[in-house]
Amino acid sequence: MTISDIAKLAGVSAATVSRVLNNKGYVKEETRQKIENLIQENGYRPNAVARSLTRSNTSMIAVIMSNRLNPFFANVLDAIESRAEQQGYSILFYNTSEDRDKECKAIAQAIEHRVMGILLLPVLDPDERTEELLAGAEDSGIPVVLIDRDLHNSDLDIVLIDNKKVVYEGVKLLIESGHRKIGIVTCPEVVKKGKTRLDGYVQCLKDYGMEMEDEYIYPGDFDEKSGYQACENLLGLPDPPTAVLVTCSSATLGCIRYLNEHSLQMGRDIGLVGFDDISLLGTLGYEITVMDRPMKEMGEIAYDLLTERMASPDTKRRRREILLQTRLIIRGSEKLQDVQAVS
Known part of the structure; x- marks a missing residue:
């Protein structure tokens, strides 16, 4: 029985189960009771190694992105790096190339490095291993913030657009x-x-x-x-x-x-x-x-959400979903002048 198995039975994310196990972060009382009952009924015991890890005192933040060649990701990363430099944090960057195995390896390595926090732009089709590892990050006192792409049943903070x-x-x-x-x-x-x-x-x-x-x-x-x-x-x-x-x-x-x-x-x-x-x-x-x-703003706000979590990891707060506004920049390429040319 794993933390992911408990999460599936409860219909929540592995991160939510982790919060109940560690009594950290906000979880609705009804959900908490359901998870605690399932843990007791199934005789689940948390991984001793994961629970023995303590929160790092380093000044390093992990940024895990699914495609560094995508112009959007590059702009978001620039904003994060600029913010981190201003506040004296170093960036440990991982490019997963839309590969689930690489993503899981990156998360595991970030935890091993005892980073202060993780900013994650997930791969297209993450599996339960990702949630298991992110729950392990929370067990280690490492907060996680998602950018642009959500995870199934996630209760992690996220920055995205409509x-x-x-x-x-x-x-x-x-x-x-x-x-x-x-x-x-x-x-x-x-x-x-x-x-x-x-x-x-x-x-x-x-x-x-x-x-x-x-x-x-x-x-x-x-x-x-x-x-x-x-x-x-x-x-x-x-x-x-x-x-x-x-x-x-x-x-x-x-x-x-x-x-x-x-x-x-x-x-x-x-x-x-x-x-x-x-x-x-x-x-x-x-x-x-x-x-x-607003690529720059997405990176900056995600960074700010993460550092807030880093500053008060034990605070029981609801998930924050920051929905940013987009805009149309009109330069004329949308016009209709010669409909015969493509016929």
């Missing part, structure tokens, strides 16, 4: 610009925000009385290649969309590359709305309309 709203506003802009055939490049639906962003697309079309065409939905990924392939697929349809909305910054770059190679001009031949106002777009001279996340 993923449904940001895509809804992007689709709305395209509709109001005259588009009636709008393609979308989605994130993987295995991650919660992927489905939520698609929900924003579907809801906006519905609100404007427009039919959703399944062939206009391309299941993308968090890389440039998927953006290129998406445009190749969508614009190669017998009746192609007149605009494409992309829900990932890396995929946005792939879409732009495809349009350039095929001499299609954004805002004239095809409408395009991308994701994240990354500096590379401006450096390359692209004036593209984007749904922009």
Whole structure:
């Protein structure tokens, strides 16, 4: 019997079970009683090694990210590093490359290094080992804050955006610009925000009385290649969309590359709305309309949440979910001028 087994029986996260075992952090009384009963009924005994670890006195914070090549992650990391430097903390960085085994290894190593806290941007499809290890971190007095991606049944603090709203506003802009055939490049639906962003697309079309065409939905990924392939697929349809909305910054770059190679001009031949106002777009001279996340603010707030937890690890507080506002930066690439060019 493990802490994850107790968590499954109780329908909560492993971190919640850990808080009950250690009498740390906020847990609803009803949930606490349920967990305590399950522990007693199943004869569960906590791992003695994990419980023997004490909170570190070092000045190191672990940052575990799933893809350092993604422009969004790079911007968030810059903000965290800047904040940490100002306050005298060092950063121990792990890149997991969307690999569950690497993520688990990184969390375990961070605990072994006795870091003061962990900032985690999880892989797309984490398994129960991740929750088990994060519970071990809490047993060791190491607080954890999530960034952008949530975990199943998690009660960890998290900083994220309203993923449904940001895509809804992007689709709305395209509709109001005259588009009636709008393609979308989605994130993987295995991650919660992927489905939520698609929900924003579907809801906006519905609100404007427009039919959703399944062939206009391309299941993308968090890389440039998927953006290129998406445009190749969508614009190669017998009746192609007149605009494409992309829900990932890396995929946005792939879409732009495809349009350039095929001499299609954004805002004239095809409408395009991308994701994240990354500096590379401006450096390359692209004036593209984007749904922009406050990347710097996300990193700073996640860092601040973590240091607050580090300062008072025994405080019984509810989970904090910080939902940040996004914005549309309009530069003209969403326009509809020549609908014949992609036909």
